[in-house]
Amino acid sequence: MQTIAERLNSARQDVSLATANANRPPNSVKLLAVSKTKPVSDIMAAYEEGQRTFGENYIQEGVDKIQQLSALSDIEWHMIGPIQSNKTKIVAENFDWVQSVDREKIARRLNDQRPAEMAPLNVCIQVNIDDEASKSGVKPEDVDELVRFITKQDKLCLRGLMAIPKANPDSHEQAQSLSALKELFDRYHTNLTNFDTLSVGMSSDMQSAIAHGSTMVRIGTAIFGARN
Numbered sequence: 001m002q003t004i005a006e007r008l009n010s011a012r013q014d015v016s017l018a019t020a021n022a023n024r025p026p027n028s029v030k031l032l033a034v035s036k037t038k039p040v041s042d043i044m045a046a047y048e049e050g051q052r053t054f055g056e057n058y059i060q061e062g063v064d065k066i067q068q069l070s071a072l073s074d075i076e077w078h079m080i081g082p083i084q085s086n087k088t089k090i091v092a093e094n095f096d097w098v099q100s101v102d103r104e105k106i107a108r109r110l111n112d113q114r115p116a117e118m119a120p121l122n123v124c125i126q127v128n129i130d131d132e133a134s135k136s137g138v139k140p141e142d143v144d145e146l147v148r149f150i151t152k153q154d155k156l157c158l159r160g161l162m163a164i165p166k167a168n169p170d171s172h173e174q175a176q177s178l179s180a181l182k183e184l185f186d187r188y189h190t191n192l193t194n195f196d197t198l199s200v201g202m203s204s205d206m207q208s209a210i211a212h213g214s215t216m217v218r219i220g221t222a223i224f225g226a227r228n
């Protein structure tokens with residue numbers, strides 16, 4: 001059995017290798033450690049190995065961990081799961097980033113509920129790139145309207161796009177949808193300050209995501225092991 005430290009370091013090597021293979025500059029892809037369902041002791045093990053960005057999917061579980069680990073003030077916490085509108089307040093009060101913004105109502109509530117003394121909340125728009133009924137996210141053609149709304153909110157900082165590509169797709173089809181996502185990203189990246197994040201790629205599809213311009217991969221299983 002490998003330790004979390006060993007698996008984290010091998011995930012880092014995989015990211016570096018995929019980045020080099022894609023002829024992209026070193027360190028141009030960040031690694032978000034997805035700790036959902038895993039105990040605080042696992043987060044500590046990754047923290048001791050230098051990991052500072054963690055992703056959580058479930059609001060209450062994430063908030064509990066953030067509060068238990070509040071002494072580690074340099075951790076950056078990312079909410080990456082679906083958000084019901086009655087839960088936006090604790091999200092706005094606890095997380096540093098929300099990658100799963102998929103409608104105006106959620107964006108408005110996060111903005112209004114972000115405490116005044118905190119820095120603006122970093123947000124990404126989740127895009128449903130493969131038009132899957134089972135996934136949340138806005139359709140590519142609706143991104144523009146949500147971008148315009150979010151950039152008008154003073155307590156939100158629009159950082160980019162997030163997507164979860166189809167599992168086990170035909171590789172040609174996957175390349176097409178990743179290319180379309182990258183094109184969409186570039187359109188805003190060139191015009192908007194702070195719009196620097198294309199969050200795509202998980203344990204199983206990291207290589208192709210990095211080849212298609214991902215700037216942040218979200219890795220759970222490869223670092224923390226399988227979830228129950």
Ligand SMILES: *Cc1c(COP(=O)(O)O)cnc(C)c1O
Pocket residue numbers: 034036057080081164202203204218219220221222
């Ligand atoms: C669980 C999850 C991940 C991590 O997936 P792994 O396959 O465990 O690497 C990444 N992104 C989102 C949105 C997730 O829900």
